[in-house]
Amino acid sequence: MATRRIGGQRFDHGAQYLTATSPRFRSAVEGWRAAGVAEEWFREGGRARYRGVAGMNAIPKYLAAVLDVRLNSRIVEMAWRGGEWHLRTEAGEEHCGAGLVVTAPVPQALELLGGVAGRMEGRLKRIRYTSCFALMAALDGDSGLGEAGFVEPGEGPVQWIADNARKGITEGPGAVTIHATAAFTSSHYDEPAERVAGLMLEAAQGWLGGSGVREWQLHRWRYSMAETREAEPCLAMKEPGPLVLAGDGFGFPGVEGAFLSGFAAAMALSEM
Ligand SMILES: Cc1cc2nc3c(=O)[nH]c(=O)nc-3n(C[C@H](O)[C@H](O)[C@H](O)COP(=O)(O)OP(=O)(O)OC[C@H]3O[C@@H](n4cnc5c(N)ncnc54)[C@H](O)[C@@H]3O)c2cc1C
Incomplete structure (x- = not known):
């Protein structure tokens, strides 16, 4: 759930x-909506899609306000x-601490734990991610991008495009986030940013309303x-001590899955 500022505009570049x-x-x-930090963006098949x-x-940020969080550590x-x-x-x-909850992507967690995960390792190694x-x-x-503010081609280089200005999280003019498909990302992952951006912008051209690009940044999500x-x-x-591995690699997918996994981790830790 990542938001970045570029030239005074906000871009959601992870979960949309x-x-x-x-x-x-x-x-x-519902609690986040009541607190004014989440609201409905659009509906699909009668089901609400929420945004921050x-x-x-x-x-x-709202959830972390009551926690002791160390950023960039x-x-x-x-x-x-x-x-x-x-x-x-x-x-x-x-x-130091009496118990440990690790929610880094599982391949990174395994590297950090260096064999400590013991009998869980086989199951953990089966958890795999796509890149984006x-x-x-x-x-x-x-x-x-019209009224809706997004489109999901889902093939070729482009998986999804959204205009953060139409989404309502930033001022105009157009501020687009373009996600590449998993296939395009894996076949170009190590190429220079200029080449990747060039290919993606070319593929997205038809959705940019004829506007030019003032500035761009590329983020590589290795574990998307x-x-x-x-x-x-x-x-x-x-x-050897209370340890829980959790995150969206467990149970249900996406942000909801990460939340439910976090809840399960808290329960597991409190029972140890
Ligand atoms: C491009 C993209 C689009 C997505 N779109 C959607 C969407 O529309 N809807 C949806 O529900 N989900 C979407 N998702 C998935 C969603 O973002 C994830 O399911 C969710 O964020 C997982 O949460 P998490 O807490 O398990 O892991 P993460 O959000 O990945 O958090 C793991 C954290 O661990 C930290 N970390 C890793 N290693 C270390 C270390 N060594 N030291 C310290 N910290 C470390 C990372 O920096 C990161 O902050 C999308 C994801 C991506 C990348």
Whole structure:
């Protein structure tokens, strides 16, 4: 749920909207709507698609307000020593705790845990993700995306295009997020940003309303959507110390899945 500013405009470049099907998540979304951080964007087949007010990251920001969150702290080591979990950051800080919940994409979590996941490792290695390029382009005029503000070609280079101005999270002119298909992303993943952006803009041309591109940025999501997931909503173990792995690779997909998995992780930890 990522939102970035480019030249004064906001771009959602990760999840574009969320759906709520389970009673637990529906009630959380109702709470966020009442708090003014989420609202309905559009409906499809009678089901609401919600967005964060002023961007998708409004929701995690709201949830994080009561937590002690360290941003831009990359964990490079996780180890169980002396009856505690020890985390070391890239900057050399140490954090300790009695229990550990890891929600990084599973391949990264496994690398960090370095064999600690023991008997869970086989199941965890079966969780796989697709990659996705997100191209953010600030236009010099309106996009050609019409009232709805999005289109989902889903083939060739382009999976999805949305105009963040029409979505209502930023001022105009057109501010488009273009997501590449998984096939296009994997076949061009290591190519220079200029070449990838050129190909994506060419493929998206018909939806840009004839407007030119003032500025663009490319983000490479290596772990975008979990394409094979663990059936359980999280995996927990007591040895060597309380450890829970969770996230959208477990149970249900997308933002709703990540939420339900987080809830399951909290329950599992409280029972250990
Ligand atoms: C392009 C794109 C479009 C999407 N569209 C939708 C959509 O429309 N609807 C929908 O429901 N879902 C969508 N999703 C999926 C949705 O974003 C995810 O399902 C959800 O964000 C998963 O949440 P999570 O907490 O499990 O993992 P993440 O949101 O991936 O969070 C994992 C976090 O772990 C952090 N991390 C990783 N390694 C370390 C480390 N070593 N140290 C410290 N931190 C670390 C990462 O920085 C990240 O913040 C989309 C995803 C992408 C990428």
